[in-house]
Amino acid sequence: MKVRLTKLIFLLLVFAFVNPGAVAQIEGSPHDLSAVVGGSACSFCHTPHGALAGTPLWSHELSSAVYKIYQSSSLQANVGQPTGSSKLCLSCHDGTVALTESVRGGPSGGAYITPGSANIGTDLSDDHPISFVYSTALSTEDVQMRPPSALPEQLKLDRLSELQCTTCHDPHNNRYGNFLVMSNRLSQMCVACHDLSGWRLSSHASSSALASAANDSYLQSNEYGTVMENSCVSCHRPHSAGGHERLLHFTRLEDNCLNCHDGSVAKTNLKSEMTKLSRHDVARYEGLHDLKESPSAAIRHVECVDCHNPHAVQDTLSKAPVVPGPMRGVSGVTASGSSIESVQYEYEVCFKCHADNPNRxxxxxxxxxxQTNTRLEFDPSAFSFHPVMAPGVNQNVPSLKSPMTAATMIYCTDCHNSDSTSGAKGPHGSNYPNLLAYRYETSDYTQESSYSYQLCYRCHSRNSILNNESFTKHTEHLQKQIPCSACHDAHGISSVQGTRLNNTNLINFDTTIVRPDPATGRLEFEDTGIFHGRCYLECHSKTHSPQEY
Incomplete structure (x- = not known):
């Protein structure tokens, strides 16, 4: 007995020598519960006699709860029920054990931890995962996790190499608030483990906008002001997250973006764009998107993160077809139809939904x-197409406005974009159909004007068209109120279906306006050379059997 007591005194003296301010740091902090059980600031959790075996002289009764643990389709770690020091923390913080209950037989019942952020309950699916082995093998499997050897000394794993509550929290030291082991300004703690591709150069890692201005009580109460200072915490919560999977502030994915991108924090108001006539309707879908979904088989839906990677987004411009900064780091589908984790070209993002997916x-x-597969319509093997994937095949386009040439390439978003002349850009919402940036009439008997075909006339000179520089009958057709779309298919005609004879110059007739020639039964255009051709058709009661030009 004397030997055991001597060892205990020795250990206490060592602890006091190594950390002489431990008691002083607890006194007056939220962990000073001496008023609840009496005695010193230490005695609520610890006892020199009758402590739980294998614990740091633990005195508080442990919880017998079975916890609902964190799950995610992108989680590589093997997370089970809480172990080690995390069970000690949860003996108070899950709210199932009265504060006065002790392994020494103290009074049962009485007060429990008060409702609020400190009472995390038995549902841990909305909390950062704990009690899993953080190994080199894990960081090898998940390339966006740093190896344990790279962790700063403040972030300690337990003797079994498991990440516990005490990896991030020091219950004896509240220097940084919330008993964190280090400051989390700029998300220093988060990025110590999470090595996210593109994060260091992302806009969210450097934005000086005030996150506290967001319609988000969590950010409003946080100690840091700017998006840069909050960094990860601008979107994620380590405890009691609204969106359990991936620990987001809100359950609905779009709310985690639009709570800032409504003009309150970000400069432009994307939320108002989402209310327009034509839009990527993120509010329409819930619970369908998954980070690991297959683009070729995903159920039809759209979320902000289908087009934007918040960890890699940049406020930079590029030249078509290279992906612009706001869409960097997004998964997509290549020109060959293969899935890719990080796109190189903007069209690869669009192809996720508008190419091979049967729900397109x-x-x-x-x-x-x-044909509704845009990957086939824009493919360089097609006989005519707008130059999204490659420069166009037609080298004779006199209507192109300078500085555009036959070698110029364009983005999908040059046509599909916001109709707003100022503010938010991108295909979020438009008052024109099909998310077009400008007016493009497709109805028969449309009066020609610079406004009716504003979209076409952005690149193609109206004067050139009306002067018949490429097609001798352009003016005649437009004067008869035949829309551009009656003859031209704006995306392109796939080589799988079209021919070099019949489908150059984006010719693919709208069959509600143009019908087969009653004399020959043919509905065809034939290319007979540069600026020349013949048509077999009937349109506006006029037959072409054929009509040559």
């Missing part, structure tokens, strides 16, 4: 050749 949107125009 359908065409608003009934065409002679039906």
């Amino acid at each position: 949107p359908q065409s608003a125009i009934t065409r002679q050749i039906t």
Whole structure:
């Protein structure tokens, strides 16, 4: 007995020598519960006699709860029920054990930890995962996790190499608030473990906008002001997250973006764009998106994170077709139809939904050749296409406005974008159909004007078109109120369906306006050379059997 007591005294003296301010740091802090059980600031958690075996002289009764643990489709760690020091923390913080209950037989019942952020309950699915082995093998499997050897000395794993509550929290020291082991300004703690691709150069890592201005009580009460200072915490909560999977502030994915991108924090108001006639309707879908989904088989939906990677987004411009900064780091589908984790070109983002996915949107125009796979429509093997994936095949386009040439390439978003002349850009919402940036009439008997075909006339000179520089009958057709779309399919005609004879110059007739020639039964355009061709059709009661030009 004397030997055991001597060892205990020795250990206490060593502890006091190594950390002489420990008691002083607890006194007066939220962990000073001496008023609840009496005695010193230490005695609420610790006892020199009758402590739980294998613990740091632990005195508080442990919880017998079975916890709902954190789960995620992108989680590589093997997370089970809490172990080690985390069970000690949860003996108070899960709210199931009265504060006065002790392994020494103290009074049962009485007060429990008060409701609030400190009472995390038995549902840990909305809390950062704990009690898993943080190994080199884990960081090898998940390349966005740093190896344990790279962790700062403040972040300690337990003797079994498991990450516990005490990896991030020091219950004896509240110097940094919330008993954190180090400051989390700029998310120093988060990025010590999470090595996210693109984060260091991202806009969210450097923004000086005030996050506290967001419609978000969590950010409003946080000690840091700017998005840069909050960094990860601008979107994620380590405890009691609204969106359990991936620990987001809100359950609905779009709310985690639009609570800042409504003009309150970010400069532009994307939320108002989402209310326009034509929009990527993120509010329409819930619970369908998953980080690991297959673009070729995903259920039809759209979320902000389908087009934007908040960890890699940058406020930079690029030249078509290279992906612009706001879409960097997003997954996509390549020109060959293969999935890719990080796109190189903007169209690869669009192809996730508008190419091989069987749930892709359908065409608003009934065409002679039906094709809604934009990857095939824009493919360089097609006989005519707008130059999204490669420069166009037609080297004779006199209507192109300078500085555009036949070698110029364009983005999908040059046509599909916000109709706002100032403020938010991108295909979020437009008052024009099909998310077009400018007016593009497709109805028969449309009066020609610079406004009716504003979209076309952004790149193609109206004077050139009306002067018949490329097609001798352009003016005649437009004067008869035949829309551009009656003859031209703006995306392109796939080589799988079209031919070099019949489908150059984006010719693919709208069959609600253009019908087969009653004399020959043919509905065809034939390319007979540069600026020359013949048509077999009937339009506005006029037959072409054929009509040559």
